[in-house]
Amino acid sequence: MLYNDPKTFREDMLRGYVAAYPDYVVEVPGGVARATKMPEGKIAVINGGGSGHYPAFCGIVGDGFMDATVVGNVFTSPSTEDVLGVARSVDNGNGIFIVGGNYAGDKMNFNMARDRLVGEGIDCRSFYITDDVAAAKAEEKEKRRGNVGTFMVFKAAGAAAAAGVSFDDLVRITEKANERTRTMSMGFRGCTLPGEAAPLFHVPEGKMEIGQGIHGEPGVGEDDLRPAAEVARILVDRVLAEAPADDSKRIAVILDGLGSTKYEELFVVWGTVRGLLEDRGYTLVEPLVGEYVTSLDMEGIALAVEFLDDELETFWSAPCDTASFRKGASSMAAGERKVYAESVEAAETFEEGSEASNAAAGCIVDAFARMQAAIVDAEDDLARIDGVAGDGDHGRGMVKGSTFAADAAKAARERGAAAGSVLKEAGRAWAAKAGGTSGVLWGSALEAAGEVVGDQAESYDASLAAKAVKAAYERMLSLGGAHRGDKTMLDVLIPFGEELEAQAAEGRSLRDVWSVAAEVAQKSAEETANLVPKVGRARPAAERSLGTPDAGAVSMALCIRAVLGPGRPA
Numbered sequence: 001m002l003y004n005d006p007k008t009f010r011e012d013m014l015r016g017y018v019a020a021y022p023d024y025v026v027e028v029p030g031g032v033a034r035a036t037k038m039p040e041g042k043i044a045v046i047n048g049g050g051s052g053h054y055p056a057f058c059g060i061v062g063d064g065f066m067d068a069t070v071v072g073n074v075f076t077s078p079s080t081e082d083v084l085g086v087a088r089s090v091d092n093g094n095g096i097f098i099v100g101g102n103y104a105g106d107k108m109n110f111n112m113a114r115d116r117l118v119g120e121g122i123d124c125r126s127f128y129i130t131d132d133v134a135a136a137k138a139e140e141k142e143k144r145r146g147n148v149g150t151f152m153v154f155k156a157a158g159a160a161a162a163a164g165v166s167f168d169d170l171v172r173i174t175e176k177a178n179e180r181t182r183t184m185s186m187g188f189r190g191c192t193l194p195g196e197a198a199p200l201f202h203v204p205e206g207k208m209e210i211g212q213g214i215h216g217e218p219g220v221g222e223d224d225l226r227p228a229a230e231v232a233r234i235l236v237d238r239v240l241a242e243a244p245a246d247d248s249k250r251i252a253v254i255l256d257g258l259g260s261t262k263y264e265e266l267f268v269v270w271g272t273v274r275g276l277l278e279d280r281g282y283t284l285v286e287p288l289v290g291e292y293v294t295s296l297d298m299e300g301i302a303l304a305v306e307f308l309d310d311e312l313e314t315f316w317s318a319p320c321d322t323a324s325f326r327k328g329a330s331s332m333a334a335g336e337r338k339v340y341a342e343s344v345e346a347a348e349t350f351e352e353g354s355e356a357s358n359a360a361a362g363c364i365v366d367a368f369a370r371m372q373a374a375i376v377d378a379e380d381d382l383a384r385i386d387g388v389a390g391d392g393d394h395g396r397g398m399v400k401g402s403t404f405a406a407d408a409a410k411a412a413r414e415r416g417a418a419a420g421s422v423l424k425e426a427g428r429a430w431a432a433k434a435g436g437t438s439g440v441l442w443g444s445a446l447e448a449a450g451e452v453v454g455d456q457a458e459s460y461d462a463s464l465a466a467k468a469v470k471a472a473y474e475r476m477l478s479l480g481g482a483h484r485g486d487k488t489m490l491d492v493l494i495p496f497g498e499e500l501e502a503q504a505a506e507g508r509s510l511r512d513v514w515s516v517a518a519e520v521a522q523k524s525a526e527e528t529a530n531l532v533p534k535v536g537r538a539r540p541a542a543e544r545s546l547g548t549p550d551a552g553a554v555s556m557a558l559c560i561r562a563v564l565g566p567g568r569p570a
Contacts, residue, residue, distance in 0.1 A: 001296075006194040009074060009194040014031075017058060017323075018032060021323040024321075025058070028068065028340050030071070030082030031085070032068065033069075033338075034338070036335030036336055038090070038092055038338075039162070042067075043096070043170055045066055045157050046087060046096065047060075047100060047150075048072070048098070049072060052074040052075050052296045053294055056151060056293040058071055060322045061322055062323065063332050064318060064328075065158040065162075065320045065325070068090045070086045070110075073400070073436075076434070077437065078106075079431055079439065084117070087113060095167050097126075098113070099127050099154060100129070101146025101150055102129060102143075102144060105439070108480065112440070125171060129153045130143075131183045132146065132147035132184075133239065134184060145217070147183035148254055148302040149254075149305075149306065151254060151293055152181050155316060159315035159318035162318065173315065176312065180309075181305070181306045182242055184235050184302065185212055185213070186234070190203060191298035193296070200216050201392055206225050208225045209221075209222055214293060214295045215295065228269045231269060232269045235273065239304070240277075240305070250285055251277070251285065251308060255287075255301070255302075256303075258291075259295050260297045260299045261301055263290065269301060285308060285313055285316060285317065286316065286327075292325070348415075349415070353418020353419065353421070353455035353456060354457060356457060357455045360418075360453075361413050361418050361421075362413065367562070368405055368426055370563070371406070375395075375398045378554075378558055379399050385554060386551035393436075394438065397439060398434075400433060400434045401438065401442055405446070408430075412426070418455035419453050420454040422450070423468075427443040428443060430442045431444065446472070448475035450468075451471065460510075461510055462504035462514070466500040470501065473497055476490055485531065487550045488550060491531065491550065491553050496521040499517040499521075500513055514564050521560045528550040529546070529548055
């Protein structure tokens with residue numbers, strides 16, 4: 001894979017993309033926006049997610065489609081600040097509609113941004129797409145993830161907004177498009193992240209992963225690699241198994257290559273797919289064969305079907321003009337250019353903290369440095385653990401988050417920040433720069449801890465530390481929808497915090513208390529090997545994760561053990 005620096009792949013990609021299509025997009029804080037003005041009265045529709053999926057998501061910004069896209073790091077949710085930056089750039093006073101895939105990190109960051117925008121007086125709503133039939137059973141559709149069918153739902157939302165519908169109708173149309181869209185995928189070879197020597201995951205030679213997600217999430221199981229006609233039949237059977245009760249016979253269809261599947265191969269499969277669909281009485285409306293939602297260089301294929309009614313067919317066929325996809329007579333080149341204001345970040349100033357708080361701030365800065373070093377050393381192991389049932393990117397995400405947090409903590413201290421402010425600045429940096437589910441959870445937890453720690457305490461003892469940790473995991477519980485026993489980092493942080501509280505009640509020193517509780521954290525991380533995930537990307541492959549600890553739990557225990565370091569005074 002070609003890159004300059006893996007750490008700046010997103011930034012370098014965006015710079016080149018904007019340079020390649022200046023008539024279509026401009027870069028704004030957090031992503032890209034349409035280069036031309038929106039029609040008067042139009043609701044702004046934005047999508048977003050991790051990069052690595054082009055043409056989704058930033059490739060479909062333009063007239064009749066998306067107005068802007070929030071762009072995260074590769075396979076990683078954009079941060080809340082990224083979402084806010086994009087949304088504020090395109091806000092025209094008519095409301096903002098955020099549409100994304102049903103992934104925990106995306107939902108948390110998008111919803112937090114939505115709530116902040118609403119608090120600012122902006123009408124902002126959000127919706128999450130659940131088209132992947134392999135991700136959960138029909139009776140649990142709300143747990144399904146987004147897949148290639150997101151392209152169809154995005155198209156419905158974008159076209160409806162361009163037609164000038166009301167906000168309520170826009171939400172209704174998007175919900176209907178999602179309800180009537182199904183996707184099934186197959187994976188043949190894993191993708192490789194920038195800077196990595198080996199693929200993110202492996203499909204055994206001569207096998208195929210049935211129902212694999214667009215980030216490499218395991219599907220419903222492996223099978224022997226079949227001829228193209230049999231693959232086509234499996235795809236068709238799975239998407240038609242959940243046809244709507246009204247038995248609509250007009251369908252939009254996408255046969256999608258996931259990154260390195262050749263077009264010639266797609267055409268071979270398409271010949272069978274089309275025949276099977278027509279044999280079952282379906283009329284195909286403007287079908288698409290090619291690359292629309294990819295996954296870097298993954299070798300795989302996906303079939304997405306949208307069961308149309310008259311309204312949805314109108315929006316599927318409506319004109320649009322974007323860098324990667326065009327229909328009809330719409331033309332971005334004819335539009336008036338929009339000038340976007342530059343974002344200027346003012347450096348925060350901090351009030352003077354107490355003597356004890358300033359001393360604690362220095363210890364906190366050192367702790368973040370040790371955490372970052374420990375995570376860097378463990379990156380490959382964390383990626384390996386995460387790859388058993390997840391997408392294998394946890395190590396990289398933790399390296400980014402801990403690095404930015406350590407840098408932010410140091411910079412804040414150099415500007416005079418005391419203990420609580422250092423923690424909050426580190427948390428904000430972790431959430432803003434790392435993105436993803438773990439990014440927003442770590443960031444929010446650190447901010448919550450910082451609020452408890454504060455800048456004015458006269459002493460920083462084990463009791464205060466226990467209260468701060470409790471605030472951290474309570475914030476995680478409120479945000480993530482996970483609970484103790486769901487095989488997440490909470491299965492470490494909660495027992496760690498409870499042990500801190502119990503030990504602190506005995507009047508022991510912070511060092512002694514933390515050391516004892518850290519042993520509990522480590523044991524708890526190891527015990528997650530006996531759990532099955534109930535939330536997140538690993539949930540569809542729950543049984544596969546048995547015997548392997550949760551990567552987030554392992555990294556949490558590692559950070560906890562690194563905090564005090566050898567020889568630090570209590």
